[in-house]
Amino acid sequence: MWLTSINWFLYTLVVLSIGSYAAAFTVRWPIKNIYLWEKEAHALLQLPFSKHLPANINNNRSFCFDCHFPLSWQDLIPLLSYIMLKGKCRYCQSRISYRYPAIEFLHLIGSFPLLFIFDDTYQLILHTLLVSVLITAAVIDLEHQLIPDECSTIALACALLINLPTNRIESSVLGMIIGYGLIYVLRWFYLTFRNQEGIGLGDAKIIAALAAWLGFSGLAPLLLCASLSGILYTVLINRSRAKYMAFGPFLIFSAMMVFYFSL
Known part of the structure; x- marks a missing residue:
């Protein structure tokens, strides 16, 4: 396939964006589904269930898991934001999990x-x-x-x-x-x-x-x-x-x- 620099750039951008979504999915899916399974088990056993699903899990916007501040587009550029922010949240300075750049990078080397x-x-x-x-x-x-x-x-x-x-x-x-x-x-x-x-x-x-x-x-x-x-x-x-x-x-x-x- 004859490739131009535009092809490389656009494909890289798409793959990293997909990787960014996948990284968020790997965090949110287990939390939400484990909660639903626990709730269903308690219902089947007719046991009280007082645990609440974190409100921000259903939030479509990305946020910091420590300070819960909604992230802006500057904080969500795959790989680059992590590097520019030195692995820390812009708002509370807590460490950002390495899972996000790692999964984005895995997408890049797996798909390129x-x-x-x-x-x-x-x-x-x-x-x-x-x-x-x-x-x-x-x-x-x-x-x-x-x-x-x-x-x-x-x-x-x-x-x-x-x-x-x-x-x-x-x-x-x-x-x-x-x-x-x-x-x-x-x-x-x-x-x-x-x-x-x-x-x-x-x-x-x-x-x-x-x-x-x-x-x-x-x-x-x-x-x-x-x-x-x-x-x-x-x-x-x-x-x-x-x-x-x-x-x-x-x-x-x-x-x-x-x-x-x-x-």
Whole structure:
């Protein structure tokens, strides 16, 4: 694809803006949904529930989580605002979480190669959105061991739409069905014989989306790479030997590696 400096600038701006929204989503989605789940559980058990959802979570405007002051556009320029403000809120001088520039930067390095791969705007837009959704799902799963259905659904829709105009749509649908079915069966066996959940349905849904993206032929290398990376992480890094470990980030990282290295 022949690129001009305008192409580079506009695509970078779009990707960083999407990353900025994704970073805010990774903060707000868990707070709101965990609150709703707790409220629903109390209602089912007919127990009193006095906890209130923070009013600013439903606020469409971005704000500082410490002083709750609404942020202006100068405070919301992806990456640049964090650098110019030296990682501190303009109004209360509290530290800004590194998660915002980190997620924005992950969007940039995860999506920028797409600009050189696709000269079709349709494919470029769908792959960019897919990469963003996968990064968002990985961050939330890493922190909360949860993969939002919103992320899995959008990822699956993007994957099918990517392959719809090509001759890979049959492989995409087959990969989706077998990927989900395989994890569902493994989960059922683990629940039956160990009486505990070894892998969540969130992982099954994201595998279905990833297999729909990579096709049936990409399912085996995806699972192999994710399993090996998970084992290496457990052996080399997870020194605390935490009982529960998010598998979603390994699946997503592996899917992106399989995608880029198979081109």
